[in-house]
Amino acid sequence: MPNARYTISILSKDSELIQYIENKRKSIGLSAYIRELIRNDKEKQDTSDLEQIYEYVAKRMKEDGLHIDNTGAQEAKKFIDEQDKEIIMDLF
Structure with missing residues (x-):
């Protein structure tokens, strides 16, 4: 199965989110971070x-x-x- 690709947009007014994402991107990679968020969200569904x-x-x-x-x-x-x-x- 080929990799799925998604595009997200962050509004310019969300500068704190942009900075946080930039830090995550440098430390673990944005794709890995997003996959982990999705997995955690999926596991928390109750x-x-x-x-x-x-x-x-x-x-x-x-x-x-x-x-x-x-x-x-x-x-x-x-x-x-x-x-x-x-x-x-x-x-x-």
Whole structure:
């Protein structure tokens, strides 16, 4: 499989990020640094975080007048379908 290439842009107003990235690039290489960030992020993904988000959304829907008998995570999972979950994840 060939290497994947991605381009990112850093806004000029983010000068502290640019300096930090330059330091990382000199010490370990930017590609290695980004791969490590992605791996760490991937490992930290936890379904309990998603459950808390779904529970929060269900709670807010109830506060807005939508009737939900139980706003626990399990009930929220039943109430919020896959399309709703995708929309919620786009927001977070």
